[in-house]
Amino acid sequence: MALTDDDVREILRIIDESALDELSIETDGFSLHVLKRSAGGQARSGADRVSSAPERASPPAEPAPRFAEEPAGDDHAVTIPSPMLGTFYRAEAPGGSPLVEIGSRVEPDTTVCIIEVMKMMNSVPAGVSGVVAQICSENGQLVEYGEPLFLVTAG
Amino acid sequence: MRRVFIPNRGEIAVRIVRACRALDLECVVGASEADLDGMAARTADRVVCIGPGPAGESYLRVDTVVQAALGTDCDAIHPGYGFLAESPRLAARAREHGLAFVGPPTEAISLAGDKLAARAQAARAGAPVLAGGEVSGRGEARRRADEIGYPVLVKAVGGGGGRGIKRVHDEAELDAVLGLARREAGAAFGDDRVYLEKLIEPARHVEVQIAADDHGAVVHLGERDCSVQRRFQKVVEEAPPPHLPGPTSATLRAAAVAFARQIGYRNLGTVEFVIDADGGEPHFLEVNCRIQVEHPVTEAVTGLDLVAMQLQIAAGNALGIAQDEVSFDGHAIECRLNAEDPSRGYAPSPGTLSLFAVPHRTGLRVDTHCQAGTTVPPYYDSLLGKLIAHAAGRDEAIEILIDALEEVDVEGVETNRTLLISALGHPDFRTGAVTTDWLERALR
Numbered sequence: 320m321a322l323t324d325d326d327v328r329e330i331l332r333i334i335d336e337s338a339l340d341e342l343s344i345e346t347d348g349f350s351l352h353v354l355k356r357s358a359g360g361q362a363r364s365g366a367d368r369v370s371s372a373p374e375r376a377s378p379p380a381e382p383a384p385r386f387a388e389e390p391a392g393d394d395h396a397v398t399i400p401s402p403m404l405g406t407f408y409r410a411e412a413p414g415g416s417p418l419v420e421i422g423s424r425v426e427p428d429t430t431v432c433i434i435e436v437m438k439m440m441n442s443v444p445a446g447v448s449g450v451v452a453q454i455c456s457e458n459g460q461l462v463e464y465g466e467p468l469f470l471v472t473a474g
Numbered sequence: 475m476r477r478v479f480i481p482n483r484g485e486i487a488v489r490i491v492r493a494c495r496a497l498d499l500e501c502v503v504g505a506s507e508a509d510l511d512g513m514a515a516r517t518a519d520r521v522v523c524i525g526p527g528p529a530g531e532s533y534l535r536v537d538t539v540v541q542a543a544l545g546t547d548c549d550a551i552h553p554g555y556g557f558l559a560e561s562p563r564l565a566a567r568a569r570e571h572g573l574a575f576v577g578p579p580t581e582a583i584s585l586a587g588d589k590l591a592a593r594a595q596a597a598r599a600g601a602p603v604l605a606g607g608e609v610s611g612r613g614e615a616r617r618r619a620d621e622i623g624y625p626v627l628v629k630a631v632g633g634g635g636g637r638g639i640k641r642v643h644d645e646a647e648l649d650a651v652l653g654l655a656r657r658e659a660g661a662a663f664g665d666d667r668v669y670l671e672k673l674i675e676p677a678r679h680v681e682v683q684i685a686a687d688d689h690g691a692v693v694h695l696g697e698r699d700c701s702v703q704r705r706f707q708k709v710v711e712e713a714p715p716p717h718l719p720g721p722t723s724a725t726l727r728a729a730a731v732a733f734a735r736q737i738g739y740r741n742l743g744t745v746e747f748v749i750d751a752d753g754g755e756p757h758f759l760e761v762n763c764r765i766q767v768e769h770p771v772t773e774a775v776t777g778l779d780l781v782a783m784q785l786q787i788a789a790g791n792a793l794g795i796a797q798d799e800v801s802f803d804g805h806a807i808e809c810r811l812n813a814e815d816p817s818r819g820y821a822p823s824p825g826t827l828s829l830f831a832v833p834h835r836t837g838l839r840v841d842t843h844c845q846a847g848t849t850v851p852p853y854y855d856s857l858l859g860k861l862i863a864h865a866a867g868r869d870e871a872i873e874i875l876i877d878a879l880e881e882v883d884v885e886g887v888e889t890n891r892t893l894l895i896s897a898l899g900h901p902d903f904r905t906g907a908v909t910t911d912w913l914e915r916a917l918r
Contacts, residue, residue, distance in 0.1 A: 404504075404524050404538050406545065437537035437567070461545030463523040464532070465507060 386455075386467055395474060397447055398455070398467035405434035405441065407462045409454070417458075419469070423451045431469055434462065449473040475550050475574060475789040479504060479543035480514065481524065481533055482554035485843045485859055486765070487514030490552050493781035502546045504539060506532035508851040513843040522546060527853045533557040536564045543573055550574040550788060552781075556855065559764040560587060560634075576788040578741050578763045585737055586761045589631050590669055596758040599736035601729035604748070604757040606671035615652050616645055618670050625673040628655045632663030634760055636706030641673060676751040676909035679703065679759075680715050681744045682730035683772045685783060687793040692734050694727045695772050695780075696802055698744075702897055703910050704820065704917075709890075710897060711768035712807040713775045716868060716906040719754065726756055733761065741787045742769075742780060751909045767810065767860070770841060774806035774864035806864040807871045809879070809898065811842075813856040815888035824852040829885035837865050837874045850887050858889065872898050893917070 401407070409417040409432055419431050425445040434441045453470035456462050480490050481504040491514055494501040503518040508527035515521035524542050525532030532538070534557055543551050551568050553559040553576065560577075562584040568575040577583065585591050590608055597603045605622045608631065609615040619626050619642070628651055630638030640655050642648045652668070660666030683695040699715030700708045714723075730745035744766050746759040769780045778795070787793065814820040830844045842859025850856065861882075863874035879895045900916055902908050 404522060404542050404545075406541070436541050439537065461522070461542070464525045465523055 386465075395449075395472050396452055396470050397449070397473055399431060399443070399445055399447065399469040399471060401434060401456075401462040401464060401466045401468050402443060403434055403436060403441065404464045405436040405462065407456045407458065407460055407468065408433040408435060408440075409458045411440075419451050419454075421451055421454065425449060425451060425471060443468065445469075445471065447471050447473060475499060475785065477502065477519075477546070477548045478550045478552050478576070478785065479539070479546065479548035479573075480518070480552050480554065481539040481542070482552075482557060482559075483509045483512060483514060483533070483843070483854065484857060485841045486554040486556075486767075487512075488517060488843045489841055490514075490554060490781055491517050493779060493785060496779060496782050497785055499785065502543075502548055504533075504542045506853070508849070508853060512848070513845070520546060527851055529557060529853055536561065536567055539564060540567045540571055540573070543568070544571055548573065550576055550785070552576040552785065552788075553764070555764045555767060560762070562587065574788045576741065576784050578739050578743060582737050582739050582743075583763045586743075586763045587632060587634070589629060589634060589760055590667070592761055593758065595737050596729075596733050596761075599729070599732040601733055601745075601758040602725075602756055604672045604674070604759075606669055608667060608669045609652075610667075612649060612652060615648055615670065619645065619648055622670060622672045625675070627671045627673045628652065628668055629671055630655070630659035630663055630665070631667035631669055632659060632665035635762070636703075636708075638662060639706055674748050674750050674757065676911055677701075678715070678749040678751055678907055679708075679746065679910050680718065680726060680749055680756070681746040681762075681766075682726050683742070683744055683769070683780075684730050684734045684739065685742050685780075685787070685793060686734050686740050687787050688740055688790055689792050691793045691796075692731050692739070693793060693795065693797045693800060694731055695776050695778065695800055697723060697726060698768055698771055699907070700768060701908050701910050702903070702913050704913055708768065708810070709913060710807065710809045710894070710903075711771055712805065712868075712871075713771040714802065714805065718907075722749065722754060722756060729756075729758065733758070737761075742784050748910075751907070767857070768808050770839060770860060770862045771806040771808045774839070774862060775802045775804060776800060777803065804864055804866050805868040805871045806862060807868070807875055807898075808860050808862040809875060809894045810860055810890075811858045811879075811882065811884075811894065812890045813850045813858050813887040814890045816890065816893060817888070820890060820893075822852070822856040823888040824850045824856075825887040826850070827884060827886040829883055830858070831881075831883040832859070832861070833878050833881040835874070835878065837871070838863055838878050858884065858887075869904070872904060 426448050429445045430442045431445045432443050449471040452472045455467045477500040478494050479502050480487050491501050500519045502520045503514045504524040505515045506527050524538050558564040562580050565575040565580040593603050625643045628640040640651045655668050656666045678701045680697050682697050686692040697715050698713045700711045702710035744762040747756045748759050749756045813823045815823040826849045832840050839862040844858050863871040865871040876898050
């Protein structure tokens with residue numbers, strides 16, 4: 320199916336009159352992405368051309384949350400995000416006991432884990448005071464920059 | 475080769491994802507926090523966040539990139555262009571850990587990064603090299619500049635790609651910039667050596683695309699003309715170069731292939747030459763060890779997929795194409811649409827695109843990572859996309875590009891769109907070959 324210019328105008332008219340702010344349509348070899356500017360008085364809806372995207376580009380969507388949401392119900396829980404991409408280790412040495420467990424009390428300078436980047440071992444401080452409520456990553460797994468490592472109940 | 479790690483962003487990351495798809499390879503994009511919802515990240519099989527926005531804390535971290543590739547079970551790294559694409563350290567690190575590095579051997583990258591060593595090897599391979607050489611003190615610089623004859627260029631040994639170059643017209647200017655050039659070179663490239671080189675002006679910038687596999691095959695894929703430049707940065711590129719005499723073309727191609735053989739080059743690369751616009755004499759400039767921004771013009775006229783070719787060579791496969799099977803069809807021109815503000819001297823213009831519309835038409839290819847909603851972060855280059863026209867003849871290709879640019883509609887950032895239209899429509903450009911100083915003169 321191919322969309323004609325008239326089709327696009329019709330789509331734009333419908334969006335203009337609707338409460339939608341954003342719309343993506345993709346058919347064979349054709350993609351249309353419309354973003355309605357709701358504030359600032361500069362709304363523009365007269366574009367009758369298509370936006371360019373490679374054929375395989377997935378339609379833009381609200382970016383999905385990168386990492387699992389924090390469990391609800393505890394207003395005082397904060398995450399300790401990974402300061403770098405690397406391998407997550409709970410102990411300082413292989414076979415050693417974990418630096419922290421669930422229930423451990425941490426202070427901002429308490430080392431909570433090690434992140435290895437190409438044989439360089441980086442100690443990660445908690446950065447907050449509180450009690451470890453959850454361990455979000457598995458020992459020996461790759462963690463990304465910003466990925467939650469621990470959940471700490473502040474206090 | 476099964477899964478490729480792409481520590482890059484923008485249109486080239488999208489381009490590499492597409493080549494991986496064509497070869498049925500999986501791909502993982504390593505993106506900074508600023509690019510996590512970019513088009514490359516969204517089209518890849520997986521994305522990992524390698525660090526915060528500033529490139530020094532993400533895309534330029536060798537160890538993080540290798541760790542991310544290993545941690546996501548990739549068996550190859552395609553670095554794209556820019557960032558770590560020509561880092562011998564990344565190539566070596568990757569290979570130490572059993573990853574295929576999609577690029578030339580580490581030694582070739584080191585050699586190419588040392589402009590003086592590259593000049594020496596080019597001369598050994600029989601390529602014409604410009605008069606010049608390394609200088610340290612003022613006295614030595616003055617003597618050498620007198621030998622060469624003004625004007626001369628003061629260039630950083632570790633520079634390249636148009637960076638680390640100063641133009642000097644007389645001894646007083648030379649005295650004034652020498653110390654500064656060395657300090658800047660040290661800060662920018664970690665190597666404060668500089669050399670002088672004869673400035674050829676007016677000149678054309680013509681480069682030869684080469685491809686070499688692990689089995690001894692080396693071919694050239696023709697030339698590209700990149701003479702339309704602003705501040706040593708390419709703005710418009712085309713293939714074939716207009717009005718390039720056959721014998722000159724043959725000289726360039728032979729020199730490029732001989733140089734590649736001489737240094738044991740593998741994978742794709744570009745040998746750059748400067749051609750004296752008056753005398754027609756070509757001179758070796760430098761070699762680039764990466765896929766280049768302007769590779770689509772070569773793809774258009776040869777019908778080859780250069781990025782797929784890079785991946786296949788890195789996987790150890792034979793080139794699969796002999797020199798006499800490389801054919802050239804028609805004329806292709808590329809222009810770079812940048813987020814730049816013409817009213818502020820073409821300074822980068824970051825922002826969020828509320829509209830990004832480019833036409834689709836026969837003979838036009840658009841390589842971009844942009845669409846409405848895309849953010850152009852302040853941390854990286856300002857390239858929004860490339861428009862590439864391919865037609866039977868040059869005039870027709872120019873028409874396609876101008877028509878397309880007239881319809882390009884970008885809101886949210888300033889662009890160089892009107893500059894591109896004026897350059898392509900200018901009688902000088904339409905007539906044929908322009909020189910590297912032309913655009914800046916024409917702008918005035």
